Each structure stands twice: as C-alpha cells, then as structure tokens.
Amino acid sequence: MSTPERAPAARLDGKASLRSVSSLIGLQLFSRIATFAFNQILFRYASPEAYGTAAVQFELILSTILFLSREGVRNALLRAWPQKPTSPHHDSRPYNAALNLASVPLVVGLPIAAVTTLSYIFAASKDTQSQALFQPAVLTYAIAAVIELMSEPLHNQAMGEGLTSVRVSAEGLGITGKSLATCGMLLFDSWSGYGGELALLAFGLGQLAYSVLVVVAYSSRLGWPQLWPVRLTGIFPRESATAQFSSFFNTEALQLALSMTYHSLIKHLLTEGDKVIVSWWSPLDGQGGYALAVNYGSLVARIVFQPVEEICRLYFSKLLSETNTSKAKAQRESDSANASSALMTLISVQLAFSALVLVFGHSYLPIALHVLLPPQYLATSAPQVLSAWVWYIPFLAINGGLEAFLSSVMTPSQVRSQSRWMIAFSVVYISSAITLYSLGFGDAALVYANIINLSARIVYALEFTSSYFLNVGRPLDWRAALPHKYFVAMVWLSYTLIETYARRAAVMKAVEESGRQAVFSRVVVSHIALGGVLGILCLTSWWILIGSSLRSSYLHHKKD
Template identity: 40%
Template structure:
C-alpha cells in the first residue's frame, strides 16, 4: 500500500482484501457445515430439524438482531484516530466504546423477553418434544454469550482487522458443527434438540474466547464517565450524542427490518407443520449457500467501505464519490450476471440436482418447490443487500425515519402477499418466498432511488446510471441462446432417469453452455 495512495483507494484495497478473506471464511465454513448438514438431516427427523433450524434460529436471530444491528451499523461511521493506518490497533474514544457496550445491556431484557415469549406462544406439538425447554434456555444463553463479544467485534471492524473476525468465526463454526454432530451421534435420539443447542453454545463461547484472546488485556466491559468542558462548564457524558442518536434511530428501524428479513420464518413457524418446517429449513440452507458464501461478505465489506468513504467530510470528496459510484456499479453489474446465470441454467438442471442432494424423505416436503423459487430469491437478496448497505452507510436519521415508514408499508404488503401467494394461489410455503422476493425488490427500489438522490444532490448524478448495470447486447444474446439450448436438452432427456449416467448428455450441454456464457461475460 503506497503512502501516496489516496485514502479512498487505500480503503478500497483493504476492503477488497477483507471481502476476499470473508469469502474464503464463508466458503470454508459453509462447505464444512454443508457436509455435516448432509449427515445431520439423515440423523434427525424433519420435525426436529425444522424446530432447530427454523424456530431456534429465529429466536437466536431475533435476540442478536434487535440487540446489536443498529448499533453495529451506526458505529461503522465512527471516525478513526488521526494517522491510524487500517489494520492497526488503537484505543477507541470512551464515548464511542461506551456505545459499543449497549448491545450487552440491551441484550439482557431482549434475551429474557424473547425466550419467554417463544416458550409461551409455541404450539403443544412443538413444546412436547423431549428437552424442549432446556434447549431453548441453552439457545438464549448462547445468544447472550455471543453478545458479550460484540464490543470487541465492533472494535475489530472499525480497525479493519478482519483477520481477527475470520479466525474467531472460522473456529466457532467448526466447534459448533462438530459439537452438534458428536452429541447427536453419542446421545439417545431424544437429546437431538439439545445437541443443536449445545452446538450454538459452543459457537458463542468460542467467538467470545477468540476476541478476548486478541483484545482481552485492554478491553473494558463497563461504562466510563467522561468530563468535557462546555463554555467553561464541566459536563459529564457517557455517550457521543451524534452516534447515540444515530444508533437509536437504526435500532428502532431494525425492529421492522428484522420482521421483513425473517418474515417468512415467522409465518412458517406458526402456519406450517413441523415436517414442512424441516423441509423449509433444508431448502433455505441449500438455497442460500451462494448468498452466505459470496453476498454476505460483499454486503458487509460494502457497508464498511461506503461508511468510511462517504460518511465523513473529505478534501477529495469528488474522488471519493467517483470511487464509491464505481464500486457500486461493478457490484450491481456482477449481480446482474449472476441473475442471468441462475435463470438460464437453474430451471433445466434443478430436478437432477434435487435428486442428488436432497435426502429422499425431504423430497416429499416443501423443499423442492422452495428451492425452485431460490433461483429468483438469491439475486434479489444480492441487489437489495448492497443497495441497503449504501443506504445504511450514508443515511441521516431523517432518511432512516422515511425508510422505516416505507418498510412498515412493505411489511403490510408482505403479510398480504404471503397469504395471497401461499393460500389463495395455493403455492404453500414457496408462496412465502415469492412474497419475500416482492418485498426485497420494493426495498431495493427504494434504496436505488436514494442512491440516485444522494449523487444528484452533490451534482454528480451521472455517476450512477441504470444502464451501467446492464451487460452488453452480445452477452445477453449468449445467455438467451444458452437458455433455449438447455431447455431443449431438458425436454430431450426428460424421460431418462434422474442419474448422472443417464443425464450425461444433458449435463454436458449445460457445462458447454455455461462456459460459453462465462467467455462472453
């Protein structure tokens, strides 16, 4: 990294390196968990897997999201100390580090309230499973254990020390999956729910230990009082007022955002039988592999990059805006190509893939229908993720309030669309995913119009144009030709058994067509 390199380009270099590290982390951890999940779904019933992967995960995400998401996003805008290079440790301002402790303080009532609400609103079919209450208690404690590492996580993110997070999460995922697997194998079947709970507890504990190993000596878990001089008067403060106000606005908004993000799981956990919840969980785990491996790291590093590049004043404002717009355009163009790849090749090859990957007892659940909808859900998540990352990095509290009203309208629309798609149109659980797709497109559209206004208000509206996100005509023609060829091939081999040997010609045509599309790209 050159000393003469502009700050925005230094940050871009660090962000690219961090995205690469996080992609590798997600790739390794997801492949590891994918293999173990292939074993786990064969060890437990769809009912148990549905309870653990839908209901328990929903409880966990509710506690974590409501306790930390708004504060985590707000503190990304905290200005670094002068002269601090990315990746180097520094002691944050007490007024900022005090805010970083709020997820722990918020986590106590949110954990207790969420756990009790879940316990006393669950159906008898769910609560009558062996050791159900013990498993819920362990999940709640695991969530709070993970929240204890949040101040250190925020510090690592602001210092751009992504290696700390990669080591912590990589080790935690490994311990989580191995713990759940060993308990399932070595214990009687009635301890299955507890096995998943102990795996999550191992994740929270290892995450905390790894962050403490790096920051333990100079980390503090109590609020520090700061005395400042205001017009000659000594005033005591605990929090930076601007950051506290922004954190509060983002935390309030996170309630609506959490419902929209996890709305399908809320409805599935209440409306679908446990066996179908298991099918939904399997489909969600398989269908979102690409999103978790690639898009989640890109979204997180984009949020950091845009926050650090655009949230503070800079002498190179024009250059920073150009760097940010170029980065956003490249990511949106990348996601457009992914969308084309999925809609071109997934439909003709999904029947064969489902037969090879899904256990036979899950073929009779809602899993196959749900996975077919993920062809459209995955790229929608990608577009929405990076656009909302830009919004979260640059929005003022007034912008957040306006977006909250839009999200509230989207939540009403989501519930209506869910009922319409699932019940009226008879799409079942797949209808919930279609409703989520509609919801995400509405949110992405709102964020896109915000992006346009953001650049136009700075006199550089031409930096972001919709046509920059569309591939050239030749690439579109190649994808269209491939779509026609692979669908013709699918009909030709339609009567052959769904095995690799019998479908070899169909697979060969698909591989050749993918290669042609990648070359055109």
C-alpha cells in the same frame, strides 16, 4: 455537537477492500461447506420435527436477540470508528466513547433475551413443547446469544480497524466447534439409544459452543472486552435530550445507533418474517423441509452476497461519511466519483450473475435436488421452495448492495423515513404471503412474497440513490449497468440449447427413474457437460464484453 474522530486512513484502499472481501468470502465458503457436511449428519440423525424446531423456531429466537441488540450499534460504529490513541497527549475520549457504545449490545441484550425467551416458551405450540428437553434447549440458545454479545466490543474493534483476519479466525473456530458439538451430541444420542430425545439439546449445545469459542478467539487476539460502559474522564458537549448520556457516549453516535436500531426492528420483521409465518402455517415436519430448502438456497447468498454487502457497507461508510468535514472539495468530489463507480460496477456484475443463475439454476436444479436431498425430504416442500429460490437470488443480490449503500450514507432523519416505508413493505410482504398461501403455493409462497417485498425495496433504494448522487453532482444512468446485448444473447442461446437437449434426451425421466444413480448415466453426464461448456462460454463473453472494461475502470480509479 462533536463528532467522532476519524482514523487517518478514512477509507479502504482497493487492495484492502479486496483482501477483506476475499477473507469474508473464504469464511462464508468454509462455514457453508462445514454446514453442508454438518447438515448431512443432521438430516440422518435428527427428525424433521426436531430439525424444523431448531432451524426455524430456535434460530428465530437467536436472531431476534442478536439483531435487536447489536445491529444498530454495528452500523453506527462502522461509519466512524475513532483512531486508537497512540500517546497520552492524544484525546482518548472519542475512542473510549466508541468502546462504551460497543458494550451497549450486551447491556440491552440481557432484557431482550429474557423477554424473548419467556414469550416464546409460553407461546410455542403444544406439539413443539412436547418434544424432549424443549425448555432446556431454549434456555441454552438464550444463554448462547448473551455470551455471543460479549464479543461485540471486539467485533466492532476488529471491523473498525480493518482486522478482518481476526473476525475470520474467530468465526471459523466457532463454526467448527458448533458443528463438532452438535454432531457429536446427535451421534451420542443415536448410539446410546436415547431415541432422539437429545436432538433439541444437541442444537442448543452446538450454538453455545459457537458463542464461547468466538469470545475466546477474539479475546486471545485483542484482549478481554469491555463489557460495560464506564464514565469518561471528560464529557462531550451536552444536549437537552441526551444530557444524561453525554458522560458515557458521543451523543451523535448514540442517536444514530438508536435510529438504526429502530430501523433494524422493521428490517428484522421483514428478514425473519418467513420463519414466523412458516411456524404458524406449517406442521413441524413441514418446517423441517422448509428449513432444509432455505439452508441450501441461501448457500450462494451467504457465501458471496453477505460478505460483499458487509464490505460495501464498510467501504461506503468510510468513503462518504458526513462526520468527516475536513476533506477538501476536490477530495469529496473524488470520493463521490469512486463511490458511484463502485456502485454501478457492483450492480452490473450482479445483473450479469443473476442472468446466469436464472438460466443454469433453473435447468440443473432438478438434478441437484435428487442428489442432495435425502429421500424423505423429496416429498416435503423442499423441492418447491428451492425452485422458487432460483428466482429469489437475483433480487436478494441487488437489494443487498443497494441497502448497504443506503445504510452507509443515510442521516438519522432519512433512516426514520425509510423505516416508515419498511413498515409499508412489511404489510405488502405479509399480505402477499397469506394471499399466495391461500392460492395453493404452499411454503414457496414465502419466497415469492419476499420477491414482491424486495422489488418494492429495490425501487425505493434506486430512487434514494439516484437523488443522493444527483445532489452531489454525479447523476447516475442505471442503463449503463444493464448487461451487454451480446452477453444476453449468449445466455439466451445457452438456455435454448440446454432445454432442447434435456427435452429430447429425456434427462428428467432418467433422473426420476434412477434417482442419484442417474448422475452417472451417459444422458445426464452429457447434459451436465453441455451446461459446463456453455457456462464457460457465457463467462468468457461477459469478460470480453464487460469484465475487462470494469477492471480497467477500477485500476484507473485506484491510480487516481
């Protein structure tokens, strides 16, 4: 069986990785700041019912269509995007086969969009369907999903060829257009006296604007995408199970994409399970409070964790891909050493970061809630859910990095094995959520159930990763990733000082009595200043004890 041809620059160098990370973090930072400002208008002009419907139920429909259509293909192509032929003498079949595979998400996305949308329209509750322009809004979301899938060939090309700036500019333009379109429609609805009747349609038009602008931006940089598979001039070696596809696709890449798509289905149920459950258990206004909390709670995850996870997946895929059999033994050993060092560094940084999140997030979140949340949302489940998110973030960070590594090195048979475990994890998640709901945890039950779920997935990922590096002669000592004991002592001392001051100065009493105005009081300002000073001291101690050595290790591997 032939394998996809690899580009000469098979792995990202250090500078390229850092540029990609910084670009993606910049994109997420911009998108979250824009979304934050955008949400302040939404909370004012859209009712909790309309916001809950759009942010929970419509977003679930959109993510289902996109995730099931493209996730498996994206992961498969990340492993081995072929080099673009530079002359007529070069074999163009691997590159053309990759373009064919990149067009598959649109092909399969059309029936998935139709089935998902119609199923939702018939299954939605009467309260949801009774909202103004419900069906046109749902159809607009479905159309937006299909249009977004048109950009998939160009997205995969940009990621495969390391053109991160193309993706950043495209998605940045899309986010800006989405914010302007949605807010503009909501303002028009308010000023024209429609009484909120255009709210759901405003969300749909915003998503449609995003999709159209992303396609336009990609096309302006890379040309119009190939939207349908075309027969290749030659064919890859045939196999009995996939002979009918061999004149269009590289069968190995296709099989990997199918395996990862099946795995993505299970992962999607876990990732979006909270929206399914909250849609079933909570009324529409409760869904609005939960969506608001998750939107704020995911700021850190989307700004930092998501770009890092994507770059790790790209880095490990190109560094350790089994499709590249031409490497010398010494090069493979060097790549394994670099991969293990990068993974241990990532886990070490995430654990230290998690300690800071737990201490400072727990101490200062109650103040932030009174500043950020609109008064009508303070009585919803939003504060409770956000408090639970402080504990959720560390698990989310560590699991994301480990699963990025797994998705980069797993064979199709290992992906199928992981999928079976993911089914078991989904049972654990659903059972935990229902049990915690019944025990009175409210919507925060979904966050705590996710913590239980992620804990199981982390254990699985640690076991697989340990076995992988043991097999290549690079056994891992996970204890080396634990934070330094003096750093832990500094963090614990900071927590003690912050909580002692807050209790003696009655900080929360001042906040509850004065609301947002309390932020300018001497007591609260002193409390925030104390946290700022201690935070800087914690970061300084981390750099002295751990950070500088990690930097030296990175420079050493880069030099090698």
